[in-house]
Amino acid sequence: MSEYFDVVIVGGGMVGGALAALLGQAGKRVAVLETALATELEPNSPYELRVSALSRASEHILRKVKVWEGIVKRRSAPYESMVVWDSTGSGEIRFDAADLGETDLGHIIENRVIQLALQERLLELDAVKVFSPVQFKNASYTDKGLSVELSTGQILETALLVGADGAKSAVRDWAAIDIKVTDYAQQGLVCVVQTELPHQWTAWQRFMPTGPLAFLPLPDPQCCSIVWTLPADQADAYVLQAESLFKQHLAQALDYRLGQVLSVSERAAFPLKGRHAAQYCAERVVLVGDAAHTIHPLAGQGVNLGLKDVAELAEQLLQDSQHWASFKVLRRYERARKADNALTLHSMEGFSLLFGNNMPVWQLLRNQGLSLVNQMSWVKGQLARHALGVG
Numbered sequence: 001m002s003e004y005f006d007v008v009i010v011g012g013g014m015v016g017g018a019l020a021a022l023l024g025q026a027g028k029r030v031a032v033l034e035t036a037l038a039t040e041l042e043p044n045s046p047y048e049l050r051v052s053a054l055s056r057a058s059e060h061i062l063r064k065v066k067v068w069e070g071i072v073k074r075r076s077a078p079y080e081s082m083v084v085w086d087s088t089g090s091g092e093i094r095f096d097a098a099d100l101g102e103t104d105l106g107h108i109i110e111n112r113v114i115q116l117a118l119q120e121r122l123l124e125l126d127a128v129k130v131f132s133p134v135q136f137k138n139a140s141y142t143d144k145g146l147s148v149e150l151s152t153g154q155i156l157e158t159a160l161l162v163g164a165d166g167a168k169s170a171v172r173d174w175a176a177i178d179i180k181v182t183d184y185a186q187q188g189l190v191c192v193v194q195t196e197l198p199h200q201w202t203a204w205q206r207f208m209p210t211g212p213l214a215f216l217p218l219p220d221p222q223c224c225s226i227v228w229t230l231p232a233d234q235a236d237a238y239v240l241q242a243e244s245l246f247k248q249h250l251a252q253a254l255d256y257r258l259g260q261v262l263s264v265s266e267r268a269a270f271p272l273k274g275r276h277a278a279q280y281c282a283e284r285v286v287l288v289g290d291a292a293h294t295i296h297p298l299a300g301q302g303v304n305l306g307l308k309d310v311a312e313l314a315e316q317l318l319q320d321s322q323h324w325a326s327f328k329v330l331r332r333y334e335r336a337r338k339a340d341n342a343l344t345l346h347s348m349e350g351f352s353l354l355f356g357n358n359m360p361v362w363q364l365l366r367n368q369g370l371s372l373v374n375q376m377s378w379v380k381g382q383l384a385r386h387a388l389g390v391g
């Protein structure tokens with residue numbers, strides 16, 4: 001006998017895990033299919049390469065599903081300020097939480113820590129069952145909904161299939177939903193560094209013609225996670241470069257704001273592509289997070305958008321439970337989220353073009369623009385509130 005679930009979520013990452021918790025704590029029977037669960041951190045284990053800058057809006061969602069405590073008890077770094085400047089001039093903008101009457105502008109958290117806290121919460125929810133290690137294999141429509149086939153051969157019956165399975169979503173492919181892909185011909189180089197000077201609980205971002213470089217504060221006051229956007233061949237070269245040389249390049253690229261780079265972890269580079277699904281839903285199928293959209297990481301908004309997706313989807317589904325999984329409800333979610341995601345996607349592409357342009361007129365505009373906004377406290381406040389996810 002196959003088991004029945006109100007929803008089968010493919011992907012137990014940050015986005016799928018949060019959706020499972022939202023629906024599970026509302027009493028819906030949820031199955032989560034996950035290829036590989038995160039394993040618990042050892043005491044003093046090195047920082048993970050993949051981190052997320054979570055906004056206040058994301059914090060609220062994670063508090064609602066009771067996973068924030070699980071994050072804080074492991075490790076996270078609140079950041080109180082953000083400094084953005086241009087490498088080709090003197091333009092600079094600085095945001096401070098204190099100016100907004102806030103304690104911080106967000107938190108830098110290792111992706112694995114978010115996943116661990118979510119997994120812990122899902123175990124507490126009787127309505128949620130996690131299947132792992134397992135993969136989504138196939139699905140077929142039935143009279144009452146869908147039969148979902150797992151790589152183990154198990155069959156689950158459900159009313160709704162959710163693709164929370166990331167950028168290369170198998171659910172999206174199965175549902176034959178088109179996706180527009182823009183190759184930025186760039187890679188995001190990530191690593192963890194120890195710096196000579198403390199990071200001052202500040203997120204540092206310098207825009208260079210080749211792409212932005214971000215130093216994001218970690219719980220240790222002299223450790224940062226870096227995301228460096230580079231042309232693909234340059235990123236590959238930096239990954240392989242001798243450590244001493246790479247440390248010099250990195251310190252110089254950040255204008256020595258944190259002094260020398262004292263140590264550097266292993267390095268990895270991810271190809272950067274913008275993706276946006278033509279639809280977020282089909283009959284009894286819906287996409288959330290990276291399965292629906294991936295954006296340029298320069299503003300660190302990927303997970304934040306995914307969490308906004310799941311908050312909206314859960315609200316639409318739960319407030320119209322009688323029509324659970326109806327196309328009308330799924331379309332409501334799509335309408336509510338697609339425009340916001342498209343706007344963020346295109347804004348990030350625009351920023352990337354503006355800051356990657358070497359023509360003197362653009363350099364002047366950038367520098368004067370940054371300095372001008374820095375002096376306009378109201379505009380600056382609005383920008384900061386938007387980044388915080390409360391504006």
Ligand SMILES: Cc1cc2nc3c(=O)[nH]c(=O)nc-3n(C[C@H](O)[C@H](O)[C@H](O)COP(=O)(O)OP(=O)(O)OC[C@H]3O[C@@H](n4cnc5c(N)ncnc54)[C@H](O)[C@@H]3O)c2cc1C
Pocket residue numbers: 010011012013014015016033034035036051052053054134135136164165166167170188189190227270288289290291297299300301302303304305306
């Ligand atoms: C270099 C870089 C830096 C970034 N920095 C930031 C940042 O600072 N802030 C931010 O908000 N975002 C950032 N992002 C984006 C962020 O990492 C993604 O938006 C986020 O991981 C999306 O979460 P997700 O749960 O939708 O997908 P994923 O994290 O990809 O999770 C998908 C899950 O589904 C599972 N899965 C996949 N296929 C199957 C299958 N067939 N069956 C079962 N399970 C499956 C996977 O194992 C995985 O656990 C960055 C991205 C890059 C490339």
